[in-house]
Amino acid sequence: MEIQPGQLVSEKEIASVLNSSKTPVREALIRLEDVGLVAVVPKSGTYVTPIRIDSYIEGCFIRLQLEIGAVRRAASRRGIESCHQQLDSILEQQAIAWNAEDYVRFATLDEQLHEAFFTAAGLDGVWHFHQKTQADVNRVRHLKRINGIRRGLQVLEAHNAIVSAIKAGDVQASEEALVAHIGSLESEIERLAQNPGLLAFIENQDSSMTRKLPSRRSSWSTRTQQT
Amino acid sequence: MEIQPGQLVSEKEIASVLNSSKTPVREALIRLEDVGLVAVVPKSGTYVTPIRIDSYIEGCFIRLQLEIGAVRRAASRRGIESCHQQLDSILEQQAIAWNAEDYVRFATLDEQLHEAFFTAAGLDGVWHFHQKTQADVNRVRHLKRINGIRRGLQVLEAHNAIVSAIKAGDVQASEEALVAHIGSLESEIERLAQNPGLLAFIENQDSSMTRKLPSRRSSWSTRTQQT
DNA sequence: AACCTCAAACTAACATACTAGTTGCGCATT
DNA sequence: AATGCGCAACTAGTATGTTAGTTTGAGGTT
Known part of the structure; x- marks a missing residue:
């Protein structure tokens, strides 16, 4: 950024x-x-x-679908008490970070928690691919943070609900708690795109402030060619 | 392959x-x-x-979760009659390909159909990322095909059910039809891994037939370092 | 003043030369 | 015969030079 x-x-x-x-x-x-x-x-x-709204929406979609599956599996797995402890530990630290107004650490722990969902589901590799799709989602999250758009208490509460459902083995509740947490991110973007702090980073097609991304008027296929 | x-x-x-x-x-x-x-x-x-079973399972998981979301959105969207036509057209051609025993074309159309789900959902970009996670899933599919493990009639029937649900706008039915179609792929792999036609390509940790993938006994981080 | 022309100064793409770990094989040692 | 050592021949990684499109802007034309 x-x-x-x-x-x-x-x-x-x-x-x-x-x-x-x-x-x-x-x-x-x-x-x-x-x-x-x-x-x-x-x-x-x-x-x-620039941050592309389409890409943001697709990132949110991917995140929602994959995490739904992850928490459901995590909730239905047995014998992962160590993962439960890990989840609790992150929750606790995140609350501390919020109270200390250490928002960077808060964000880091947020990442770690969501990664831990995949670990608990036994799907560690999925997290890495997942992250590759989250570039624009993460850029927006960063912009929200540095523009003071932070809702730590709601986040903490939502995280608590998800982790509780996982520990209780309640598959349905874990999905519902997750959807309540990140299901609305996607629709936020339209409103957010108006925020002056984000505007400069988001692709807007109106003629003002034309990006100087060259217009590609010539003869190249998507990638390379023979000599 | x-x-x-x-x-x-x-x-x-x-x-x-x-x-x-x-x-x-x-x-x-x-x-x-x-x-x-x-x-x-x-x-x-x-x-x-080698094809890694973990990677296959994760690929199946990703595929299932993303396609569930895709068909649900496709089913709930309005004004996409052109997409519906596209779906019907692919279905029809696929039936023809099956009857003509043109299994390569059958597989190609299969891909196209699933891509069309994402197009119908308005999530074209998701398909590309999705495909990047399907390397081992696709390798297994290829091996199944060339080993005569083909279930075209069931596939066609399942595809029909999915497309019908999408066209009818029945979100719940579209998910159920999709899960019926690809939800069991993941559990197949254990049995499949025994098949002599696939065995040579799948990672097996028993000492026989040790892969000569060098053992990395020295000092490199995951990737590159300074001079 | 607006509009072409064309060449110089960019850029990524590609080719080639070089560096530095890795691996396996022959040979000496035991 | 089995084992350890060391050198030769690999390899990917890096550096640097070359090629070929792209862009910009100065200068001439209308």
Whole structure:
């Protein structure tokens, strides 16, 4: 979030800053492109993408569907008391972080809790793929945080409800608590997109403030070609 | 599937076959590593991965959860008659392909149908991420097909049920039909793993037939380091 | 003043050369 | 014969040079 959307991210410049060559930088940029944080325009440049509302919505959808499945499995599994302890521990620390107004730590623990849902479900690998789809969701979350849009108490309460349902083995309740927690994120975005703190990062198609993402008027397929 | 698990996939060799340099080959291999089809072992080699049962299960989970959400949305959306037509068209062609015993085309249309669910749900981008998680699921499907494990009639019937529910706008029925279709894939794998046609491709930890995936006994973090 | 033209100065894409771990095999030691 | 050592031949990783589209802007034309 420190580089504005539309801004050029130069291979050469980064390489010189890191005292390395362009090659590893280039490979890192390919990975960033894969998760949608930058757009590589052939022979032109690599640019930071704006947050796309479509991508945000899709990220929310993926998150909701996968976490629904995760908490349901976590609730129906037996013999995972160590995971239950882990969940409790995170909950506790998160409450402390909130009271201490340490919002960065609060966010970190939030991530950890949701990851722990997948661990409890025995689906650790799913979390990693899940995260790759969350670039824009996470960018919005970051913007909300630094713009003072924080609802820690509701979050804590919702987390409590989810964890309680998991520990109680109540599959249906775990889903309901999760949906209550993150089911409305998706619809929030329209309102949020109006917030002046977020506006500059979100793709808007009106003519004002035209992004200088080059327009690709020539002959390249999605990716590379023979010599 | 033409290269056996454990086999070396050499950058240099591929580059010479393609009359190109190692660089673009290397970038392609990085992408294959991202979806889990190869494992890059630093300074040793890039090897085709065996199908991992964990990865298969996680892929099935992701597929089920995302498609549940997709068909539910597709069923609850209005004004997507063109999508309905598209679904019908694919169904029809798939029946033809089955009768013609054109199993490759049958599989292609299967993919297209499931992609069309996401299109009908207005979540096109989700499909692409979804596919990145399906490497091992797709490898198993391919192996099933070439080993004569084909259940076209059941598949066609299930597809019909799903599409009917979507067109009728019956959210609950669409989910149930989808779960009936792909909900049991996950549990199949244990039995399938015994099949001699699949055995050679699936990771098995017993000592016989030790994969020669090098054992990584030295000092590399997950990926790269400074000079 | 608005509009082309064209060339210089960018960029990513690609090719090639080099570095530095890894691995297996032959040979010496036991 | 079995075992340990060390060197040679791999490999991916990195650095750097080259190629070929893209973009910008200066200068000329209308």
